Amino acid sequence: MAEKNNVKVKFLGGTRRIGCSAILLQANGKNILLDYGATPGAHLDFPLPVPSKEIDAIILTHAHIDHSGAIPLLYTVANPPLITTPATLDLAELLIYDMMNVARDPLPFGRREVKRMKKNSILLNYKEEYKLGKNIKITLFNAGHIPGSSSVLLEINGVKIWYSGDINTISTRLLEPANMDLEDVDIVFIESTYALKDHPPREEQEKAFIKALKETIEDQGVALVPAFSVGRSQEVLCILEHYDFKGRIFLDGMARWASKILLEYPTFIKDYDLFVRALKRARWIEDNHDRFKAVSEPGVIVTPAGMLVGGSATWYLKYIYKDENCGLFYVSYQVPGTPGRRILETGKVRIGRKEKKMRARVGYFELSSHSGRTQLFELIEKFDSDTVFFTVHGEEESTIKFAEEIRDRYGYTAFSPSVGETFFQFPF
Numbered sequence: 001m002a003e004k005n006n007v008k009v010k011f012l013g014g015t016r017r018i019g020c021s022a023i024l025l026q027a028n029g030k031n032i033l034l035d036y037g038a039t040p041g042a043h044l045d046f047p048l049p050v051p052s053k054e055i056d057a058i059i060l061t062h063a064h065i066d067h068s069g070a071i072p073l074l075y076t077v078a079n080p081p082l083i084t085t086p087a088t089l090d091l092a093e094l095l096i097y098d099m100m101n102v103a104r105d106p107l108p109f110g111r112r113e114v115k116r117m118k119k120n121s122i123l124l125n126y127k128e129e130y131k132l133g134k135n136i137k138i139t140l141f142n143a144g145h146i147p148g149s150s151s152v153l154l155e156i157n158g159v160k161i162w163y164s165g166d167i168n169t170i171s172t173r174l175l176e177p178a179n180m181d182l183e184d185v186d187i188v189f190i191e192s193t194y195a196l197k198d199h200p201p202r203e204e205q206e207k208a209f210i211k212a213l214k215e216t217i218e219d220q221g222v223a224l225v226p227a228f229s230v231g232r233s234q235e236v237l238c239i240l241e242h243y244d245f246k247g248r249i250f251l252d253g254m255a256r257w258a259s260k261i262l263l264e265y266p267t268f269i270k271d272y273d274l275f276v277r278a279l280k281r282a283r284w285i286e287d288n289h290d291r292f293k294a295v296s297e298p299g300v301i302v303t304p305a306g307m308l309v310g311g312s313a314t315w316y317l318k319y320i321y322k323d324e325n326c327g328l329f330y331v332s333y334q335v336p337g338t339p340g341r342r343i344l345e346t347g348k349v350r351i352g353r354k355e356k357k358m359r360a361r362v363g364y365f366e367l368s369s370h371s372g373r374t375q376l377f378e379l380i381e382k383f384d385s386d387t388v389f390f391t392v393h394g395e396e397e398s399t400i401k402f403a404e405e406i407r408d409r410y411g412y413t414a415f416s417p418s419v420g421e422t423f424f425q426f427p428f
């Protein structure tokens with residue numbers, strides 16, 4: 001058992017909530033940040049500030065804005081190295097620029113900082129070891145969440161620290177499941193998104209999804225699939241290709257640019273041939289003329305935003321909501337308060353300033369990119385009784401109950417930290 005006493009952990013964000021993921025590690029005289037995220041949407045929120053000149057490295061687990069969105073803040077007066085995978089760097093750049101475009105509030109950084117972030121990146125492939133100074137070893141492992149996503153193993157003077165990032169331990173059509181070396185880990189930061197909930201069997205969901213799309217098209221309708229640009233859109237296209245879906249398929253919005261980036265990273269895709277075929281099968285929407293064409297005949301339209309918060313999905317919704325032969329098919333969890341969730345709860349849709357009845361059929365399929373409850377507990381069981389756990393990235397109830405269950409079921413030490421909380425002198 002290695003000495004944990006030299007490690008200090010401060011939670012800067014992303015605890016008891018989803019958004020603003022950020023953990024500061026202080027050890028061996030170095031300050032290392034694990035993610036530095038924002039909240040997506042029009043009104044941005046950032047983690048607790050850090051003196052960026054004192055940061056020795058930032059490790060970015062994946063491109064999603066709730067993990068990457070605040071990183072440019074660190075480059076206003078400093079140039080700390082950013083350690084991540086090449087696919088994550090390119091996707092993060094795309095999503096950060098998009099975040100800057102849609103933000104209503106003035107941002108504390110601009111394109112100059114994003115460029116500096118890129119310039120100071122250190123790109124690692126999975127399982128490639130990187131040494132920061134003499135005694136700190138950093139390794140990234142495939143996290144199976146979105147292309148390029150990683151979990152992080154740090155070895156600091158023999159103390160092993162593992163951060164799950166967002167993780168999926170089951171195989172999807174797009175990605176290999178997470179795989180990592182979890183031997184003798186002393187400190188664990190683990191996501192809690194689905195700590196209280198299991199997913200229905202994946203293949204069942206895929207088949208039900210395909211069936212709903214087929215029925216819509218047979219009824220001469222248009223099937224709208226709102227999906228996140230990075231990961232979920234490509235996953236949907238791969239599912240369609242895997243089941244040899246016949247019929248017109250369209251891809252719109254930023255999902256197109258994300259797909260283009262991913263074409264350059266075959267090693268981050270499970271079945272690159274399937275992926276290429278899936279992308280070729282889809283017609284890329286260029287402008288409103290194409291959009292009108294897409295809604296004029298039966299077909300499937302895959303487009304952001306995944307929860308109908310803006311994006312071209314809202315453009316299509318205007319054309320399909322009143323037609324009962326058309327369908328709106330969700331492929332991800334809809335956060336309370338979002339337009340996507342409102343349709344599910346009330347059967348009503350806001351068009352312009354008016355509330356209208358949703359006449360199109362509505363379906364919900366769980367094609368999650370996060371581990372469900374069973375998989376999270378399977379992960380916990382891989383550790384030793386003297387591992388210290390911190391549950392992060394989940395709604396308040398999830399993170400608190402997850403830590404409680406880790407303590408009660410196994411007798412392990414587990415905390416659900418709050419923002420700003422600092423831990424040192426392990427075990428406490």
Ligand SMILES: [Zn+2]
Pocket residue numbers: 062064145166
């Ligand atoms: Zn994520």
